[in-house]
Amino acid sequence: MGSTSCAHVRDPRECEDCSARSLSVCSALDVGELDGLHEIARSTFYPNRSSLFRQGEPSEFVFNVTEGVVRLARLLPDGRRQIVGFAMPGDFLGVSVHATYGFSADAVEDVAACKFGRKAYEDLVASKPHLLKRLHDFSANELSLAQDQITLLGRCTAEERIASFLLHMRRRWAVVRGKPSVTVHLPMSRQDIADFLGLTIETVSRTISRMARDKELTVVPHGVRLSDVRRFEQLAAA
Amino acid sequence: MGSTSCAHVRDPRECEDCSARSLSVCSALDVGELDGLHEIARSTFYPNRSSLFRQGEPSEFVFNVTEGVVRLARLLPDGRRQIVGFAMPGDFLGVSVHATYGFSADAVEDVAACKFGRKAYEDLVASKPHLLKRLHDFSANELSLAQDQITLLGRCTAEERIASFLLHMRRRWAVVRGKPSVTVHLPMSRQDIADFLGLTIETVSRTISRMARDKELTVVPHGVRLSDVRRFEQLAAA
DNA sequence: CGCTACATTGACCTTGCTCAAGATTAGTGG
DNA sequence: CCACTAATCTTGAGCAAGGTCAATGTAGCG
Known part of the structure; x- marks a missing residue:
């Protein structure tokens, strides 16, 4: 806990309510509880304007937002900014093949999220094919939503x-x-x-x-x- | 075979060279051979301007492009068009959680692809957690590339x-x-x-x-x- | 050779951007 | 609770990037 800037632990209990809804942006899927995930998570509080993580940082944690809205922003070298999505309760954040986060995640109001250590998360996923299947389906759905956004921006x-x-x-x-x-x-x-x-x-x-x-x-x-x-x-x- | 319009079978042999590189658009990952996948695939030839599949059709097949370039296009109801990607040799196509394809895939030059029945593909993936893990990593990478495209279009x-x-x-x-x-x-x-x-x-x-x-x-x-x-x-x- | 597709170029126009000035809201301290 | 400040939002005037429309050029193919 606390390694992410501006984050404060609201509740040291194990996270009870981690029902994932998406990998990084939005998704209308409702999958219920992802068995096992809650056992390795901690519920954490992020006040308005604080960061869950920043673009370029090592991607040490995976998050599941439980309350509030998180802004996912990419910064270009010259300062131009593109918001790639808004994460809402149920959304998953920080899942990536890369060693660093591809965008910054900032609370735009008071946010609560379940925070998973990446290694524990990876191990759990590796040991539960069914869980992996669901995450894969989410991620395919995310891709489809990203393509909606591409169409919106392009046309x-x-x-x-x-x-x-x-x-x-x-x-x-x-x-x-x-x-x-x-x-x-x-x-x-x-x-x-x-x-x-x-x-x-x-x-x-x-x-x-x-x-x-x-x-x-x-x-x-x-x-x-x-x-x-x-x-x-x-x-x-x- | 040949249920996909305009497709002609070039070679009835089992597909020998299916090394997947991406889920639907582009990816620089090189993962070598996806064990087992080639056993359920058939190499198929798509001449220039033919379709591998069309937006809205039931997503019965999954493809792995082995030669040529495939255009992935979304059509808006009023006729505006957005190309969401170009699939190149090594790229995977048609993986989706939805029952229908979210875009059309058309050959922009002569194309060869390995074609998998969806059910056989799903069964195989379900039985090989390692394969699923790789597909999941691909799809997370695809998402990251889609976000690059979003940034390009937006800013x-x-x-x-x-x-x-x-x-x-x-x-x-x-x-x-x-x-x-x-x-x-x-x-x-x-x-x-x-x-x-x-x-x-x-x-x-x-x-x-x-x-x-x-x-x-x-x-x-x-x-x-x-x-x-x-x-x-x-x-x-x- | 001539047809058809596609690509290029030019003139003009529109959408959305830039710059700048107010208005509103939110946050802070008395 | 109010006053003050800073941030955010709104509005306007002018501009420019890219779109539209139209004509011309070029390449591929029977």
Whole structure:
């Protein structure tokens, strides 16, 4: 514990509630409990703005987010930034073939996560083919989602990107919370959304403002309320 | 056999040379032979412009490309297209958790591939944990490459995208052929490159023309010759 | 040789970016 | 609880990268 900067252990008990939902970004799969994994994990608390790990650091740990949203960011050498995903409760983080993390993971609100030592994790996975199969399926699903994002960035307009993003977040919260809601919680900043969608903060702000002006949504603290989900599904297309 | 449209069997012998290199797109990993896999595969020939499979079809087969380049394309409902990758010799194709293929796979030159029935493939994988571990590692690596592509599409200029693409293809051919070359083989059309990089055909053409005018490369039939690889590495940055 | 695909080039236009000025919100200390 | 500050967000004006439309050039192939 504590080797990751800004992390504080909230609860020294073994992690009781590690139901993995994805390898590094988002996933709608619900797989229930991953037997054995919880036995090697520790529940850890990460306050808003703290890092779970940083790009380039040795990938010593694997995480399973249990509460809050984590921003996954890649930094280019010249400072440009691309958010490759937002990890939400149930998501797995830090699984990689590489010796170092490929992106930084930062809490954009207070976060709780189960933290696994990589070696213990690898050993456990090696000894449980069924567990490995599930992780492999997750990772194939992650790949498919990454390809959705590639299509979005390569071929969609600013409006389509925003609409897709809002629906995407809504869908993910529906999985986490168990029921869908027209109010979408967005703990990340406009800059984070912009860097996720390959836009500028001004374009994100303008597009959301225009949607609000057109009564397609209402801006609320740390989120938006969609007036007509159908309308957004049309806009999203992709 | 030949249930896949336009496919012709070149050689009915069991596939002898299935060394997988990646799950669906590109990968620089070289893993040698995947024991057991070749025993359930058949080598099949796909002439230029034929499809290995199409988006939405039931994902009945898994493929390992042994020769040629395969274009992996997603089509949006309104006709916009995004190429999510080019599969090259050694690459694996069609591995997915979903019941249908998430993209179409088309030969952009004459292609040879080993074709596995999905059930036989699944059974084999289930019975060989070591094989599954390798496939899982591939898929985690694929995810990392997809994130590179996301960063490229989200944050890079047209020039940077072209430069990255050319270097990327060069690197991949170096792995396939065993040695790097300043001449990069590009069997796909300008339109395919554009749809891969999230650009238009005109921008791809103009950018390559300008690079040729500036003596950074020479356009050759089905490819380019890089005058100074360093120069491109600077341009690529990401 | 002539057809068809594909590629290149030019002129013009649009989307989204840049720069800059306010407005709002969140955080902090009195 | 309020005032002050800093960060974040919004809005506007102007600009530029890349898209669109259209014409021309070139290569592959029967």
